[in-house]
Amino acid sequence: MLAERWQMLFHRETRPLSVYSLQISKGGPKLLIHTGSDDYAMKVTAMDGRQVLRSKKGNIPRLVEILSRATGKIVMNDTGLDREYDFTLEWVQDVASEASGPSLTTALQEQLGLKLESVKRPVEVIVVDRIARPSDN
Secondary structure, eight states: OHHHHSOOEEEEEEEEEEEEEEEEOTTOOOOEEOOSOOOOEEEEEEETTEEEEEEEEEOHHHHHHHHHHHHTSOEEEOSOOOSOEEEEEEEESOTTSSOOSOOHHHHIIIIISEEEEEEEEEEEEEEEEEOOOOOOO
16 A cells, blocks of 8 residues: 555665664573463553563563663564563663662663663664655545
């Protein structure tokens, strides 16, 4: 529909972008391997200016998605962790707010034994070459 109505032309290419690499901190991961028969649940809720992520049977790829949304940057999984985990992660999204608590990067290190490292990586992007006003129905 975009190509037809908007006369959109695009292509894909790989560009070096600044992203976050999710890595294991020096002390090792502090994630509890899931052992129960609980159903999968990974949800972020806002409580009193803090963000709280509760995970039951959660996985690192989903954590990466949540971190990408929270940071506004692409996060890549470089942990090598591939199990299901139970954990809680609490942080203050806006450290200038009245809420008290650690920043996301501090919470990751202290609570989960993980860290975000800023790196340059090749990332596939979509480049719009042309777009016009939409045609009539």
